[in-house]
Structure formats: C-alpha cells, structure tokens
Amino acid sequence: MAEKILMKGNEAIAISAIRNGVDGYFGYPITPQSEVMETLMKEKPWESTGMVVLQAESETSSINMVYGGASCGKKVMTSSSSPGISLMCEGISYIAGAELPCLVVDVMRGGPGLGTIQPSQSDYTQVVKGGGHGDYRNIVLAPASAQDMYDFVDLGFELAFKYRNPAGILADGIIGQMMEKVEMHPVKPRRTAEEILQVAPWATTGKPSSRERNIITSLSLDSDIQEKFNQKLKEKYDLIRRNEVRYSEFQTEDAEYLLVAFGCASRICEAVVEELRAEGIKAGLLRPITLFPFPENEIAALAKRVKSIMSIELNLGQMVEDIRLAAAGTSCPVGFYGRQGGNIFTPEEIVAEFKKFNNLK
Amino acid sequence: MKEEIIIAGFGGQGVLSMGKILAYSAIMQDMEVTWMPSYGPEMRGGTANVCVILSDSKIGSPIVTRYDTAIILNQQSMDKFESSVKPGGLLLYDPSGITRHPQRKDIRIAQIPAIDVAASVGNSKVYNMAVLGGFLALKPIVSLENVDRGLGKCIPARYSELITLNRRAIDEGMKSVLELK
Numbered sequence: 001m002a003e004k005i006l007m008k009g010n011e012a013i014a015i016s017a018i019r020n021g022v023d024g025y026f027g028y029p030i031t032p033q034s035e036v037m038e039t040l041m042k043e044k045p046w047e048s049t050g051m052v053v054l055q056a057e058s059e060t061s062s063i064n065m066v067y068g069g070a071s072c073g074k075k076v077m078t079s080s081s082s083p084g085i086s087l088m089c090e091g092i093s094y095i096a097g098a099e100l101p102c103l104v105v106d107v108m109r110g111g112p113g114l115g116t117i118q119p120s121q122s123d124y125t126q127v128v129k130g131g132g133h134g135d136y137r138n139i140v141l142a143p144a145s146a147q148d149m150y151d152f153v154d155l156g157f158e159l160a161f162k163y164r165n166p167a168g169i170l171a172d173g174i175i176g177q178m179m180e181k182v183e184m185h186p187v188k189p190r191r192t193a194e195e196i197l198q199v200a201p202w203a204t205t206g207k208p209s210s211r212e213r214n215i216i217t218s219l220s221l222d223s224d225i226q227e228k229f230n231q232k233l234k235e236k237y238d239l240i241r242r243n244e245v246r247y248s249e250f251q252t253e254d255a256e257y258l259l260v261a262f263g264c265a266s267r268i269c270e271a272v273v274e275e276l277r278a279e280g281i282k283a284g285l286l287r288p289i290t291l292f293p294f295p296e297n298e299i300a301a302l303a304k305r306v307k308s309i310m311s312i313e314l315n316l317g318q319m320v321e322d323i324r325l326a327a328a329g330t331s332c333p334v335g336f337y338g339r340q341g342g343n344i345f346t347p348e349e350i351v352a353e354f355k356k357f358n359n360l361k
Numbered sequence: 362m363k364e365e366i367i368i369a370g371f372g373g374q375g376v377l378s379m380g381k382i383l384a385y386s387a388i389m390q391d392m393e394v395t396w397m398p399s400y401g402p403e404m405r406g407g408t409a410n411v412c413v414i415l416s417d418s419k420i421g422s423p424i425v426t427r428y429d430t431a432i433i434l435n436q437q438s439m440d441k442f443e444s445s446v447k448p449g450g451l452l453l454y455d456p457s458g459i460t461r462h463p464q465r466k467d468i469r470i471a472q473i474p475a476i477d478v479a480a481s482v483g484n485s486k487v488y489n490m491a492v493l494g495g496f497l498a499l500k501p502i503v504s505l506e507n508v509d510r511g512l513g514k515c516i517p518a519r520y521s522e523l524i525t526l527n528r529r530a531i532d533e534g535m536k537s538v539l540e541l542k
Contacts, residue, residue, distance in 0.1 A: 006385050006394065006514070032400060117400070178423050179381065179396035181388050270421030346426045 004181040009149040009171060012182050013079060013105055014039035016153035017051070021190040022103075023074035024052040026065035028084060031117040032173040033107035036079045049190055059084040063091030063104075070100035071216040073196040073203025075157050079105035081173075082123050083114055085131065092166055093132025097218025099233075101160030101200075103153065104138070105169040107176035110342035118342025119173030121263060124318035127170050128291045135230055137237050139167040139244065140291040142262040146180040154188070161199055163240055170291060172314065174264035174344070246289035247298055251277065255284025257358060258302050260323055261312040262288050264344075269312050271347035272354065281360060291319070296326035303327035303334075308358055310335040312350055362417045364502055365425045367442055369410035370434025370455075375489030378515065379432075380411040382527075383493060386503040386511030387415040395423040408437055415502060432496060434475075436460055453496055453538070471499055471540040478533045487530035494534020505531075 007015065013036050017025060027037045037055060045051035052069075056062035062078045069076035080088060085106045095102055108123045110116035130136050139159045141152045152169050160167040196203060204214050220226040251273050252258065261269040266287035276283040286302065288295050303309060309332055311320035320336040327334050337353040339345045355361065366383075370376045377398055384394040398411045412428075414420050431442045433454040443463050446452050451469045455476070456462070463470050473495030479488040497508070508531060512524050 004388055006381065006388055006396070173400070174397065174423065177398060177400050179384065179394075181394060264423070267420075268422040268424060274421065344424050346424065347422055348426070 002183045002185065004183050006179050007146060007182050008035055008177055008179050009143065009146045009175040010035035010107065010177070011039045012146045012150040013153060013169070014043065015182075015184075016150040017077060018043055018045040018049060019184065019187045020154045020157065021049065021075060021188040022051055022077055022153070022157070023190055024054070024065070024069045024076040025078065026052075026054050026056050026062040026069070026076070027078050027080065028056055028059050028062050030081045030084045032109055032119070032176050033079050033081050033105065035176070036105065036107075051190065059087035060091065063088035063095075066102045066104075067091055067095050067098070067100065070095060070102045071098070071204050073200030073205060075101075075103075075161075075191070077103035077105065077153075077157075079107065081107050081109050082111050082120070085123060085127065089126070089132035091132075092138065093130070093134050093136060094218045095166050096130070096132070096136035096138070097134060098216050099164040099202075100166070100216065101157065101164055102166050103156045103160060103169065104166060105171065108170065108172045110340065116342035117173070119177075119264060119314060119344060120340070120342055121172055121265065121314040122316075122318070122340070123170065124291065124313070124315060127168050128294075128319075128322075136233060137165075137240075137292050139163065139165055139240060139293075140170050141167065141246075142170050142289060142291050143175050144263055144266050144287065145175070146178065146182050149175060150182045150184075154185075159240075159244060163236055164202070165236065165240070170263070172264050173342070241293040244290060245293045245295050245298070247295040248287045248289060250285040250287065252284030252286060252302065254282055255302075256282040256307050257284070257354070258306045258309045259283060259285045259312055259354070260288070260299065260309060260319070261285065262291060262319065265312050265314055268345060268347055269350065272312075272350045275347055275351050276354065283354070288319075294322050294326070296322065299323055299326040300330070303330040303332040306332060308333045308335060310337060310354060310357055312336075312345070313338045314340070314344065316340060362415075362502070363420075364415045364430065364500070365428050366413045366415070366430045366432065367410060367428045367445070368413065368432040368434075369408070369438030369442055372407050372409045374409070374434050375486070376409045376434065377411050379489035379493050380413045382490075382508070382511050382515050383496075383503070384413050384415070384511075385514045386508045389507040389510040389514075390503050392417060392503075393420050395420050397423045408435070410438065430496065430500065432492060434492065439463065451499060453492070453499065455492065469499070469540065471495065471538055473534060473538045475534065478537050479530060482526065482530045482533055484526055484530075487527055490527045490530035491534035491537070494531035494536075495538035497531065498535035498538045499540065
C-alpha cells in the first residue's frame with residue numbers, strides 16, 4: 001500500500017512536483033501559498049532529480065522564466081496567490097499565444113487589490129476566462145483536498161502537454177493551508193532530452209540539420225494569419241470542451257434541488273446536502289472539477305429535472321454566470337449565495353439561505 | 362465516529378504541532394483527518410488555533426462552528442470558544458492564566474495543569490503533549506501505540522530522545538487531568 005503522509009495542500013503541490021518529474025519551479029512568495037516554495041527549498045530537489053527551484057525577483061519575472069522553460073519543452077510551473085496571478089497575466093497570455101504547456105497554481109485569497117490573506121474564490125472569472133488579453137483559455141482544475149493538490153500537478157501537466165496550453169490549478173486558502181492525508185503515487189522521473197523531443201517536437205531544443213527551425217512566438221503582424229491562428233485555438237478549445245470535462249456528483253440521483261460548488265465550497269456543501277437530506281429535503285451537489293472546460297451539458301441535463309439550482313461560492317457570484325448559461329432554455333431558477341473577503345460560510349448558514357431561496361421551511 | 366476538535370491558545374504553546382501529532386496518530390489508526398489552522402492576521406497577534414477533525418469516514422466540510430471538544434489554553438480562546446462546544450461535549454483547559462473559568466452546565470469540563478506536568482518531566486517544551494495526554498485520558502480515540510507512531514512521523518528519528526520525552530509528558534498528562542463535577 002502506498003504511504004500516506006499528512007501534509008498541507010501547498011506541501012502536496014511541492015512534493016508532487018518533485019515526484020512527477022517537474023523540471024523547474026519559478027516563484028515569488030505570497031500568503032497563503034508560500035509553503036509551496038518553502039517545501040521545495042527544504043526538499044532541495046536540485047540535489048535529487050535535478051529540478052530547478054528559483055525564487056525570482058517578482059511574479060512578472062517568474063512567469064517569464066516559465067515561458068522560457070516551456071519554450072524548451074520542459075515541465076515548468078509557478079504558483080502564487082491572487083495579486084501575484086494578476087501580475088502574471090501578461091505572461092500567461094503570451095504563453096497561451098505561443099501555445100506552450102505550463103502549470104500555474106493560484107491559491108486564492110480575498111480581493112480586489114491586496115485584499116485579505118484568507119481564503120476566497122474570487123479569481124474564478126480571471127483564471128477560468130483567461131485573465132490576460134486576447135482570446136484564450138486556460139485548462140483549469142479545481143482541487144477540493146490535499147490529495148487533489150497532489151494529483152492535479154500530474155494531471156495538469158498531462159493536459160497542458162496534450163493540448164499545448166497553459167493549465168491552472170485554482171485552489172484557495174483552505175485547500176492550501178489544510179493538512180490531510182495524501183497518498184503518494186509511484187515516482188515519474190524527469191523526461192530525458194530524447195523524451196522531450198518525442199513529447200514536444202515543437203520545442204526549441206537546438207536545431208539539427210534534419211528539421212526546419214522551430215519558432216516560438218506570440219507575435220503575428222498579418223491579420224489573416226492571426227485570424228487563422230485564432231480559429232485554430234478555437235478548435236483546440238472546443239476539443240478540450242468535448243474531451244476533458246471532469247466533475248463529481250454527490251447524491252444527485254434522486255435530487256429535487258441542486259447545489260453547485262467547486263473547491264473548498266464543495267466540501268462545505270456536502271455537509272449542507274447531508275443536513276438537508278436529514279430534514280427530508282432531496283438535495284444534491286454537483287462539483288465541477290474542471291472549471292474550463294465547464295460541465296455545462298451535465299448542468300443543463302440536471303436543470304431539466306430539478307426544481308432549482310443554487311451556486312455556492314466564496315465571491316460575489318462568478319461561476320453562477322456559467323451555470324445560468326448552461327441552464328438557459330430551461331425554466332429552472334438559478335440562485336446564488338456567497339461570502340466574501342476571506343470569510344467562510346458555515347453549512348448552517350447555507351442551509352438557511354437555501355431554504356429562503358426555495359421558499360422552504 | 363467523528364470528533365471535531367478546536368485547539369486554541371497562544372502562539373508558541375505548540376497548539377498547531379499538538380494538532381498535527383493527534384492527526385497523524387489518527388492516520389496511523391486508518392482514520393480520515395483534516396487539520397485546518399488559523400493563518401490570518403489573528404495569528405500575527407499571538408493567538409493560534411487549529412481545527413482537527415478525526416473520522417471513520419470521508420470528511421466533508423473541514424470548517425465547523427461547533428465542536429465535540431474544545432482544548433483551551435488562554436483566556437482569549439476561552440472567551441471565543443466556550444460557547445461553541447456542543448451540548449454534552451468536552452471543554453479541556455489549562456487553568457493557569459484563566460481569570461474567567463467556564464460557566465457552561467451542559468458540557469463536560471476538565472482541567473489540565475500542563476505547565477506543572479511539563480515542569481515535572483523537566484522540559485517546558487512538552488507542555489502541549491501534557492495537554493494531549495489529558496485529552497486522550499478523557500477521550501481515548503487513538504491508542505497510545507498509534508500516538509507513538511504519530512510522534513515518530515512528526516519528530517525526525519535523529520531526535521528519538523524527544524519522542525521518549527514527549528511520550529512521558531503524555532503519560533503524565535493522562536494522570537494529571539482533573540474532570541470537574
């Protein structure tokens with residue numbers, strides 16, 4: 001049996017990066033995710049796997065180091081929290097424009113601005129819809145446990161390389177700071193130079209005479225070429241939408257009322273569903289695991305048969321817009337309840353808001 | 362079985378590591394655990410608390426507002442958490458430094474003189490383990506064998522003498538806890 005270790009979500013990201021053969025981590029400290037780099041520095045993977053760990057002088061710098069490493073076909077990543085992600089958005093847009101794989105972890109805190117350091121989910125729109133300028137999407141995974149943090153590093157890189165696209169882990173202060181047991185999977189060594197050539201034939205690895213020059217760029221001065229490229233991106237995003245939707249359901253089989261929540265909020269909503277069920281109210285929960293692609297077809301199907309849908313988020317209502325789009329064309333009412341600023345809702349509080357919205361006693 | 366515990370006191374009392382050792386001991390017993398610390402500005406003000414949940418089955422919400430057990434190590438935490446103990450639950454506290462003792466009549470209340478216990482063991486740093494011993498005497502959720510294994514996971518092998526010392530503090534804490542009638 002695999003060893004089970006008690007660790008924080010942030011530590012799980014770091015340990016998983018080392019064990020999954022990541023080539024480089026470039027970051028800058030910010031609460032509530034500083035343990036990612038702290039753990040990497042403590043583990044010194046440059047002595048074991050050869051992984052580079054570097055504290056850059058800023059988030060802008062770290063994302064551009066990721067851009068450089070990704071151009072060479074390396075598995076490179078960064079992590080930050082909300083204000084730091086804002087600083088990285090220019091770089092993420094360039095990486096998306098250059099069609100490069102990388103992993104960006106956002107352990108969200110309250111905003112806007114410097115905001116608070118407590119948990120929040122207020123970067124949903126920013127990260128899920130792209131964040132930087134231009135028409136692009138990130139593949140976004142929403143972990144709800146330390147185990148997810150561990151597993152999604154590997155999954156994120158797998159998807160990022162499969163589609164040559166930035167992947168993101170959208171976590172929050174609870175998932176980052178909470179310790180849970182994490183089961184270790186077998187180690188994946190770092191890719192050799194030969195393996196990189198196979199997985200990333202587009203990478204700038206030094207031009208042999210046997211092939212054309214590989215060019216990594218996001219600049220095009222020709223509108224027609226750029227438009228063709230934008231259309232190609234659309235095809236890629238549609239393919240991701242068809243193939244990569246992930247979600248989990250909790251007691252939805254006979255549900256008359258649906259809650260939708262991601263990340264830590266989905267954990268809290270499990271308790272809500274249990275509490276409502278104990279009172280004889282048939283509630284169920286859908287947890288999107290991928291936020292892009294969003295499980296819109298699954299929500300649309302549920303919208304046809306439940307009495308209402310309620311989105312529960314630690315923000316002013318962001319994912320609820322995607323739920324409303326998914327439920328459009330049905331008569332299912334879509335409601336929202338959220339807390340902001342780093343405050344967390346309790347299950348009891350959500351139960352009360354749920355009853356108010358659904359006119360239940 | 363599900364036990365929701367808040368451990369609260371000053372920074373430096375070993376609140377977070379006590380929670381971690383308890384959680385690790387429960388993992389050794391094949392239980393599910395969550396350990397959620399306060400990491401916000403209140404931590405910068407000197408108080409620290411951690412919510413530990415131990416359960417036989419998968420844990421949903423890691424955030425709770427009512428606890429089966431509150432382990433309270435300073436007055437601020439008493440003021441904050443006495444009312445959040447579930448009826449019939451346990452409030453275990455260190456009476457030193459407490460000016461307003463708990464008033465609740467519908468819960469179990471117990472004292473652990475952990476400073477004295479740590480002094481008798483000869484090292485003030487094992488204060489938190491004396492408290493843990495007090496808790497385990499009242500609620501033996503994890504076996505001492507698994508506590509030893511949990512300690513082994515939390516303390517590097519090169520400090521093995523500290524494992525023995527911590528274990529002695531737990532044993533003494535178990536003997537010294539006083540449930541108030």
